[in-house]
Amino acid sequence: MGLAGDAAIVGLADWKPARKYAGAPRFTIEQFAELARLALEDAGLEAAEVDGLVTARIGESSNFVPATVAEYCGFAVNFAELVDLGGANSVGMVWRAAAAIELGLANVVVCAIPGRPTPIRPGSERVLDPRWFYGASSPEYGSPQAEFEIPYGHLAQNAGYAMIANRYAAVHGYDPRAMAKIAVDQRTNACANPDAVFHGQPITVDDVLASKLIADPLHLLEIVMPVHGGHAVVVARRDRKPRWPHRPARVVGCGEHLAIKSPAYAKDLLSTPVGPASELAFRMAGVRRDEIDLACVYDCYTITVLLTLEDAGFCKKGEGLAFVRDHDLTFRGDFPLNTHGGQLSYGQAGGGGGMSQVTEAVRQLRHDAGVRQLRRCDTVYVSGTGGVMSEQSALILRGEA
Amino acid sequence: MTTRSSDPAFAKPLPLATQTSAPFWEGLRRGEVCLQRCEACEAWVFHPRSNCPRCLSTKLAWRKVAGTGRLHTFTITRVPTAPFFADEVPQMLAVVELDEGVRIPSTLVGVAEDEIVIGMRVAPVFEPTVGGESVLLRFTKAWAPGPR
DSSP states (O other): OOOOSOEEEEEEEEEEEESSOOSOOOOHHHHHHHHHHHHHHHHTOOGGGOOEEEEOOOSSOSSSHHHHHHHHHTOOOSEEEEOOOGGGHHHHHHHHHHHHHHTTSOSEEEEEEEESOOOOOTTOOOOOOGGGGGTTSOOSTTOHHHHHTGGGTOOSSHHHHHHHHHHHHHHHOOOHHHHHHHHHHHHHHHTTOTTSTTTTOOOOHHHHHHSOEEETTEEGGGBOOBOEEEEEEEEEEGGGSSSOSSOOEEEEEEEEEOOOSSGGGOSSTTSOTHHHHHHHHHHHHTOOGGGOSEEEOOOSBHHHHHHHHHHTTSSOTTOHHHHHHHSOOSTTSSSOBOTTOHHHHTOBOGGGTTHHHHHHHHHHHHTOOGGGOOSOOSEEEEEEEETTTTEEEEEEEEEOO | OOOTTTOGGGSOOOOOOOTTTHHHHHHHHTTOEEEEEETTTOOEESSOOSSOTTTOOSOEEEEEEOOOEEEEEEEEBSSOSSGGGGGGOSOEEEEEEETTSOEEEEEBOSOOGGGOOTTOEEEEEEEEOTTSSOEEEEEEEOOSOOOO
């Protein structure tokens, strides 16, 4: 049962994150095609070899998305999927691609999430669209959020994560300095990654705590940094080539879990879906927590990292703050976490931000991570988080022997 | 050309009742909190649904409840969650667990910031929207002792 590990991430593409992209705007499908070209080139594969694709939503079509992407890129595929898991898209895409490959449906699957600006219709101006304010919340008629949350001001993400953090504080206690350390350690990692948007800008715990309070207890520097960018990976049958240009990252375990859209209705606000998702992934991979060389944890907020460390089983429930205090989470440390800087300090290219966690895992497994390279990296844990801890996914990647 | 102040898309969003949820909103207008209870599995249900989220039964009956409960969690925003709520900053966003066990997203009113404690007893406040379109269910600190 589960993945045998016959599929591997063999190619990747990262567009360097930018606060404001200086190039010309391109449509999502154009960006998808370009990211696919770069990732295939990295894998040493031809476009004609692609027989599967996984996409997120695109700007140019609200439905029939996979066919729109396939036609534009010139891909004839046996496996096409539109994933709608918010920030969990990246991890969700990779395991779906691996599963399709192991089922024999496809051999080479492109997964891409563009996040650069798109053009606006000629003659119109870029107007402020009120829909942007809603974030993960749906304002559509009949949506329970539109009716029972949004009128009270419960919308988008900041407040939801803040309420989870406050509940954590009431149940398990709180240490703002330990929470800030999560952001600080990741910033240290970003300072070793020339591609990170905050490269060259180290911060301290006091800086985090002195940054603007957005929603108690979360400060600005505990909240993800939106950037322009984009990421793609190519997942392929590992035996498709006798030799790959780079060490393949085998997909040996995966899991996914979701039960609620709004955290208000979570059975236990502090027992997040990444728990069952990670348990499935570790069990499938036959890997122990202490065998993980690198944790690439989805980090939209510091509280997401804290709860993922606990719920994925790296420490016990309620002991996350002590774990953060007791471990060095940098690339030089005893528990390397988000060595690229995380989305907090590398940057979050829209819905593709979580794919940076996947590509960093692959770079470290390839021993191609520059000055932040871990001495030993064979097994990596990756998580993805959508909405307000609503949908979460987990992967175990293992470097080809 | 529409400006932001005249564009209804930028007005503060109001609840729009559905056929399923109407009894909840009608209850608030009378100053009553009404919840659905599943006659098949006895689950209390919120938000209102056509089918019970525990057993999918359609036998959901409306019951009037006290509307009291405990503060499950909260946050105080220093930046509005959206521009429509700029006039409410600091927003005291809350999730309340009613005594029936269901949770309700809402806000706290009539409470000082330093009085807010997770686990405190809360009581319902029925607050009409500015234009009188609807009555919202907000909560305040309850002084009467309740079940522990």
